[in-house]
Structure formats: structure tokens, C-alpha cells
Amino acid sequence: MNIGNSLPVFILLSSLIPGLIIFFLREESRRLRTILNISGALIKLFLVAMLIWGVQQEQMFETRWSLAPGLEFVLHADTLSVLFVTLSSILWLVTTIYAVGYLEGAPHRSRFFGFFSLCVTATIGIALAGNLLTFVVFYELLTLATYPLVAHRGTSDSISGAATYLKYTIVGGAILLLGVIWLQTLTGPFDFVQGGILDSLPSELHPQLKWIFVLLIVGLGVKAALVPFHGWLPKAMIAPAPVSALLHAVAVVKAGAFGIIRIVYDVYGVEFAYQLGLLTFLGIAAGFTIIYGSIRALSQDSLKKRLAYSTISQVSYIALGASILGPIATIGGVVHLVHQGIMKITLFLAAGNYAETLGVHKVSEMNGVGKRMPGTTLAFTIAALGMIGLPPIAGFVSKWYLGLGAFEADVAEWVLPVLIISSILNAAYFLPIIYRAWFKTKDGEWPQESIQAGALETRATLLWPPVFTACLALAAGVFAGSVFSPLEWAELIAIREYR
């Protein structure tokens, strides 16, 4: 057997198998559960490292399995999959460590970690899917695996939040499926190919291709939280912090954005999509979402809700990058897939720390929190400044490339205002938080201080994950020019897309 070809399968199994075993563990077997989780995550990282090395050498990794005539289950690894797989694997490890600390003593932990691993498996499957059928399979699996996580607490609020989430995503999934099947009736079965395949279709099919594009983008836009399909996201905030972190940084929202990239670059081909006039449609949707999300974030007092609207806005930078023709904008959009992930996970983990340690859920309760929890607040600050786009943090790199790309494609007259307005708005909703945390003095007791400060400000498992991801966000910006940085990898993707 050729190990190389089945490497994608093993990467999937490294989270699937621990997940399935964990379902059957007793609640008390905490140690075994943690060992399974962490070793699964470490094995996955090791396998992903092998994958990165191979893909950079243009080695082919592909597994095919025939499901039915004309329907094949294909896993394969190209540069784009590798980017998303790497992001997911690293953040899975970080979030798992965090979740172990966060859920200490909470009920139903076996169920939680079981679905958590399934959720990551589905995300990795989305990254490695080699054709639309496989993509849809994992996309739906992701819906099924995240629903129990959102509903996890079992209160009536979380069950209704999860129900809203489900309504949006199931309908979105159905629309996506319709688009995919319709496309397949025109083309027959095909794999994702860098540069796309649809430009070879006869021109009388072009009107149908436009409709299909709209169906696909709407179907994916539900998970990517494109306005007006974003309504589930603020409600799903009811989920435990590690779940929100994962949902916003890697799993659900990012899966939608990743799908949009796949459709634009590897199904339609960015140049063909441009010829059909579809990029303008996508660009308007993305630009509108960016501004709308930022404006809504301004008025949220709940920290998690503010972050949620910020996600809606930030994830659309990825779609914005995809909607601008030209390699530089492509680099900006693709690299933001990673940058937004590491910055946003930092913010959510930090928000979880405030809630878990001090009972602080609202922005208005955050006065002076920097003195009490300096590590967490520093991590939060770095990530928030990155989101605003301050150099040398990762977010700056994304925005810089998006802006340059807009000039290159001659669409700067509307892209640049979007970028600038959104950055101002980003600053307007993040800077007051940072100011309160560091410079205002604490007024009264913390709402519910359940973890006392010792040598560390909170539990080690809660503190180190956000600090680590904040460092990643800083490193991704500072070392953007070096080998194997997200930026360098995004350049590789753009080169292979436009050659």
C-alpha cells in the first residue's frame, strides 16, 4: 500500500477515531479522554507536517472511493487544502487544551469532546474534499456535529439557539446541494482543479452557470454568515466558549468561506467567473457584509456578541479577496483565512477566560480587567489590534494585500473605501475595550470571581492557549516573508492558480 496516497485518510482518522472512542468513555475517565484527545491532535499535526512537505514538492495525495455510478468520494491535498488543514489542526490542539480546562467538572464531557472531534474531522474533510460531492458530505456532517455542541448546555436558550442555527444551515445545505447537483447535470463528475474547469462549457450554458453560482454562494453564504444569511451566528453565541472559538475561527464560518474560495478558484476559475460578471455580485455581497457587521458590532455590550458581529465582518474579507481578479488580491483573501482564524480564536479564548474566571460577560464590566488578568488581556489586545490592521500583526498583511490587489484589478475606487471604513469601525469597537481594560480602574467587585489569582491569573490550561495564538498572530505578521509562513503559502496558491 502506498502510504503517501492515503495520507489524507489518516489525517481524517486521527481525529475521527479518538472522537468515536471518547463517546463511549465514562464521564470520570478524564485522564484517558485527555490523552486520547491530545495524542490525536499531535498525531494529526505530525501527519499534516508530512503533507505540507509533500505538497510543496508537488507530490500528489489522492484517495478515491466509488459510491455509485458517477459519484466518487475523493480526498486529495492541494496547496489550498493544506493551508486550511494546517490551520484546523493547530487550532484544534489549542482549543482542546483550553476546553479541558474550561469544562473542568462540567457534565456531559464525553459527549462534548466526542462531537468536538467529529466537528474537526468534518472541517478537515471539507479541506481535503477533492470534488463537490465530497465537499457536500463533510459540509452536512459539520452541521450535524456542531448542532449538539451549540445545544450542549441543555438550557432552553441553548436549545433554541441551536434550533435557529440548524434552520439556517439545513436550508443553506439544501440550496448548496441543489446548486451542486444542477452543476453536475451540466458537466458530469469532475474534480477540483486549480484554475477551474467551467470555461470549457459552451456559451449557451452561461446563463445557467450564473444561476448555479448564485445558489452555491447563497448555500455557502449561510455558514460564512454573509448578510442577510447571518442571523444564526449571534444566537449560536450561547455555546460554550471553546465551541464559539472553534466555530468562528476554523469550523463553521470558515468552512463557508473556504467553500466560496473553492467555487471561485477551483470550479469556475477566477478569470471565467470574472467574465461571467459573477465577481461583482460576490464583491458587493462581501463589501456590504463587512460594513454591516462592523456597524452592528459597535452597539453590542455583550463581549461575545460584539466578537460575533466582528466575525461576520472579518470573514467576508476572504470573500472580498476572492471577488477581486488578480493574484495579489487572491493572496490577501486566502491568507486572511489563516490570519482571521488565529486572531479570532485568541479573542474568543480571552473572552472565555474573562467569563470563566471573573464572570465578566459584558464590555461595560471590563474596567480594569488588565491589571487582574494581564496575560489574557495582552493576548486580547494583540489580536484586536491585528483585527484593526495595525502592523506588524497578521491582520495588517491581509489588508495590505487586499488593498494592493484592488489597485491591480482597478477596483480600488470601491474596495479601498470599504477597507478604510471597516478599519475605522474595527478601531471604534475594539479600542474602547482595550482602553477600559488597561486604563480604567475597576469599579466594585467582579461579577462572579470563581477562580482566584495564584501564581497565574487563572488556570494554566485557560491562560496559555490564547497567549500562544496571540504569539502566532504576531509571528504570522512579523515573519510573513519567511519560508512556510501563511503568506508565503498563499503566494504559492496564487502562483498555481494563475499559471
Add this chain to the structure above:
Amino acid sequence: MNDSLIWLFAAPLLASLLSVLLPRKAVLICLFAVSITLISSLIVLSTVIESGAFYYALSGWQTGLAISLYVDGLSALMLVMTAIIATAISIYATAYFHNAEQQRFYWPLWMMLLCALNVLFIAADLFNLYVGLELLGLTAVALTAIDGKPEAIRAAIRYLVVGLLGSLAFLAGVSLVYTAYGTLDIAAISEQIQVNFYSGLIVTFITIGLIIKTALFPMHFWLPMAHANAPAVVSAALSALVIKVAFYLIIRLWLELFSDFNNVGISYLFSTLGALAILWGGWNALHAQRLKLLAAYSTIAQIGFLFMALGMILLLPDGEVRNTLIGGTVILAITHGFAKSALFLAAGIIQQHAGHDRINELSGTAQRLPITTFTLTLAGVALIGLPPSGAFLGKWYLISSVVAEGLWLWVAIILIGSLLSAAYIFRLLGHAFGRIERPKRLLAIGREEVPALLLALTATLLLAFTAAPLWSILENASGVYG
């Protein structure tokens, strides 16, 4: 190898008689008989895969005189599905009954039902089909009434009357055939049959008879009461198998014997009835107050999907696209068989634990039975048609054919029907997440929960990833009986 064909109905028949004579050994006898049908069906399937469809005259008489049997890829698949589901139901049934008298009636009747099912899948003449249908109808009614509750008796009587109506229509068709052609052998009829008013009447009677039996809208009204009030072991067989065999006969007859009668109007008629069934069944399932009633309405909707697909098959010209859709329809039917039996068996476990099956009061029970809740989830995934499940593949081809023909109203109905099924399944699963501590033991009653779980796993993972050979097996359906 042909002996296996006989054992398929002889073993349950003998077991039925023996279990009346030796009620204390009934369970053992019947389990033995069921395992024989399982082995035989697998042998039959492998024979068909190796050497194609075959025709068999019982006791060596010539065609026309003997009882003749016919097996091809389609019937072999149905036999295997039936045998596997029957095995699971039988194992479950060993733990299900707490009333000795019910158990004494259950086993002989259940074996008789299994015998009738297998006869219907392999009979090659109309007379045996009629006998099989009567036997099936009567045993199904008796099983429905087995627990003796007033609602069950009332449902059973209604079921009996409607069932007799169906058989009567079928019999009318059969006697017209005999008067016209002097034979009931399907192969012989297919050589003589021509499209005219008289034969049109035959086709109408037989089709209406079978439509009543398969509960296609608007002939569905008897189903919810019967399936919801029968004991879970019985409902599982009724919904997964009894309904399915009537659909099997319709698809078989319309693709072969009646194929000359096919026209655009007929295909739209089937699709339209299917569409109405999808909407009506889905809507009522969403508003059902009881779990088993939900499952019963869901069956009506699922039958709707099958008829929608049948209409599309009849609309398409011969060729690869049509064959692929036939395969898709078969896998949709098979997945429904596994998923629905799993759902009913799981519902039975919940009913026994909670003492009721009112959906709004199920939270605690669902959380105390994690494995059964998991079974419900998997069965639900297959009923909605989400991946990974066999139904996903089936729906893919159905949607694909409807889109290719540009029938956007049907597209909308299929999507709405699937969303309705998602809505009623998740309405159920919402109760699985509460604040009750997880029980120490995951399995409450292994003999009931494990068979149900295995059925649900078959409907989802197994059929999703290993169904590819199904399409080549179906190519062994030779077109005409014999």
C-alpha cells in the same frame, strides 16, 4: 442453489406451523427459520451476481402448470434486505413481549408474514402474487390487533377492510387476465398483452389494488392508525417491509409487464401523487404528537418520494440515465426499509421506558437511553437524506433527473419535503439535550438496542459507502419475468 429459493418461504412457513404446535420452543424455532432465510437470501444474491437472473419451476413441472419462481438482481436485493431486517426484528422481539399470550400469537403470525413477503418477491405468476398478497394482508391485520387494545382493534379492522378492498381490485385484474389470456404466468402474458381498452382495465385494477396496499396518497388514510397503534415490532415490519413489497410489485410490473401502457400522463400521475404524499405526510409528521405517529406519517412521505422517482423513471427514455435512476430509487427504498425499522424499534424502546411516546414529554427518557437516541439520530439522517446515507445517493439521482428535465416544481417539492423531514426529525432530537446526568451504563437493553442500532448504521454508513455494486447487480434484472 435453487433449493435456497424454496427455503426462503418454506422455512418461515414450517416455523409458523411448528411454533403453533410447540409454543414453548417457538422463539428458538423461529430464530432458526429466520437465520435460514438470511443464509438463503445471501446464497440467492450471490447466485444472481455470478450467473444472472434465473427462473425456477417448483417440483419440475412445466411452465404454466407448476408454481414458478423468478429471481433477478432487484428481487435478490429485496430478499436480502427483508432477511436482514427480519433478523433484527426477531432478535428484538425476543426481549420485547412481557405478555405470554401475545408472544404465543406473535411468532406464528410473524413467520407467516415473512413467508408471504418472500413469496411476493419471487413469485412469477399472478395467482401466486394474489395468494401472497392475501396472506400478507391478513397476517398484517392480525399482528396489528395483537395487543388487544381498543384503538388497536379499531385500526386493525379499518386496515382489514382497506386491505380487502386492495386485494379485491387486484383479484378483479387477475381474473380479467385469466379470461382474456387463459394463463396467469407473467412471462406468458407479456407475450400476448396489447394496449387496448380491455387490457387497460386490467392495468388499472391491478395498479389501484397495489396502490392501496402501499398507501400512496390519497389511499394512505388507513396507514397512520394501523402503524401507530400496532406494537413496535409489528410496526417496524409493516412500515419497512409490507408497504415496500407492494411498491416493489408496482415498479416491477410497470417496468416490465405494463411498460407498453407507459405514457407521459401516467408518469406525471405517479409523480403528482408522490408530490402530494411528500407534502401531506411531511406536514402531518411535523405536527404529530406521538413518536410512532410521526414515524407512520413519515412513511407516507417516503412512499411519496419513491413514487415521485417512479414517475421520473417512466418519463425518461431507456438508457444509462434511466438505469442510474432506477438504482437510485431502489437504494432509496432499501435505505427507508432499514431506517424506518430502526426508528420504530427505537420508538418501541422509548415507549417501554417512558410508558408513553408523547414527543413533548420525552426529554428525560431520551437522555437516559443514549444508544437509542443515537439510533434515532442515524435513522433520522437517513430519512432526511443527509449524507452519509443511502438515501443521500438516491436523492442525488432523483434531484439530478428532475433538474435535467427542468421540472422546477418537482425540485421545489423534493427540497420542501426534505426540509420538512429535517424539521420533524430535529424536533425529536431537540429533546436529547437536557441537563440530566448521563447514565452509568450506555446500554439499557442490549437485545433491543443493538439490533435497532445496527439497522440504523446499515441505513447510513454501510449503504452510503458500499452501495456501488448495487447498480451492476440491478443490471441482472432481465427486463421481463422469465
